[in-house]
Amino acid sequence: MAEILVLVDHVDGAVKKPTLELLTIARRLGEPSAVFIGSGDAPAEALAKFGAEKVYAVDDAQIKGYLVAPKAEVLQQLVEKTSAGAVLIPSSAEGKEIAARLAIKIDSGLITDAVDVQAGPVTTQSVFAGSYTVQAKVTKGTPIITVKPNSAAPEEAAGAGAVEAFAPTISDAAKAAQIVASQPRQSTGRPELTEAAIVVSGGRGTGGDFSAVEALADSLGAAVGASRAAVDSGWKPHTFQVGQTGKTVSPQLYVANGISGAIQHRAGMQTSKTIVAVNKDEEAPIFELVDFGVVGDLHTVLPALTEEINKRK
Numbered sequence: 546m547a548e549i550l551v552l553v554d555h556v557d558g559a560v561k562k563p564t565l566e567l568l569t570i571a572r573r574l575g576e577p578s579a580v581f582i583g584s585g586d587a588p589a590e591a592l593a594k595f596g597a598e599k600v601y602a603v604d605d606a607q608i609k610g611y612l613v614a615p616k617a618e619v620l621q622q623l624v625e626k627t628s629a630g631a632v633l634i635p636s637s638a639e640g641k642e643i644a645a646r647l648a649i650k651i652d653s654g655l656i657t658d659a660v661d662v663q664a665g666p667v668t669t670q671s672v673f674a675g676s677y678t679v680q681a682k683v684t685k686g687t688p689i690i691t692v693k694p695n696s697a698a699p700e701e702a703a704g705a706g707a708v709e710a711f712a713p714t715i716s717d718a719a720k721a722a723q724i725v726a727s728q729p730r731q732s733t734g735r736p737e738l739t740e741a742a743i744v745v746s747g748g749r750g751t752g753g754d755f756s757a758v759e760a761l762a763d764s765l766g767a768a769v770g771a772s773r774a775a776v777d778s779g780w781k782p783h784t785f786q787v788g789q790t791g792k793t794v795s796p797q798l799y800v801a802n803g804i805s806g807a808i809q810h811r812a813g814m815q816t817s818k819t820i821v822a823v824n825k826d827e828e829a830p831i832f833e834l835v836d837f838g839v840v841g842d843l844h845t846v847l848p849a850l851t852e853e854i855n856k857r858k
Contacts, residue, residue, distance in 0.1 A: 547630025565699035593706025614719035617646035636691035653686025741768035748772035750803020757847035788813035806831025
């Protein structure tokens with residue numbers, strides 16, 4: 546059975562949920578092997594709990610402080626070492642850049658932003674701003690696939706979790722771009738927007754007052770998003786924007802409040818499993834897309850909904 550390499554997304558050794566989803570998907574394709582690039586001991590127990598048979602531990606001492614090129618070289622050398630059947634990478638901005646560089650290095654096909662991966666591997670993607678759903682398959686080399694968060698429910702399955710230290714050889718060319726300063730993003734206490742299982746977004750209809758949107762999000766343990774109109778108006782930073790020119794999300798539940806549903810916004814959230822909209826305009830395009838729609842003033846509807854949710858807790 547071919548090894549399926551999964552690049553571990555983590556924060557200081559704490560494995561993030563998208564990696565557990567990828568390990569679940571990897572078991573459909575072959576034998577999951579996690580690739581941990583970081584310092585300290587690899588989180589083998591956490592990875593083995595979700596099916597990782599091997600954990601390749603790569604000390605990042607020689608690549609820390611550089612951009613993504615060294616990580617692509619690490620994966621290149623592991624693909625050559627293991628004759629991997631596929632490489633799965635989280636579909637973040639960094640993940641997609643690593644995947645693109647890796648595809649060039651090993652002369653293989655690349656599929657990005659998959660929302661499902663089945664044996665083959667055959668992927669499912671939402672394309673042309675969500676207008677079509679397509680299935681695709683890499684026909685050359687080792688398939689490299691980036692997968693959107695929330696594309697699979699993490700399922701536990703005991704793996705051996707055998708740790709194997711791997712020492713890559715990093716070229717000087719990969720170290721050409723170096724990070725000279727960085728600043729951690731201030732925590733909001735809410736889930737990361739692209740990884741959240743529930744997203745509550747606000748648009749022009751909020752009038753700039755996101756208090757009802759944020760209260761509902763907190764009652765659900767959700768992330769807060771915003772439409773481009775809200776961001777352009779200066780009500781929320783660009784990091785909150787959901788849409789074609791913002792972040793793409795695919796949560797289990799997406800609640801759109803005061804958002805008309807322009808195609809650019811729909812492109813960023815159309816693959817959500819369940820969509821709910823609250824809007825005063827019953828002709829708003831967003832209602833063409835939703836599973837449940839409420840015609841009403843969000844400033845009236847959301848506080849009542851939040852109160853009911855808190856009461857049922």
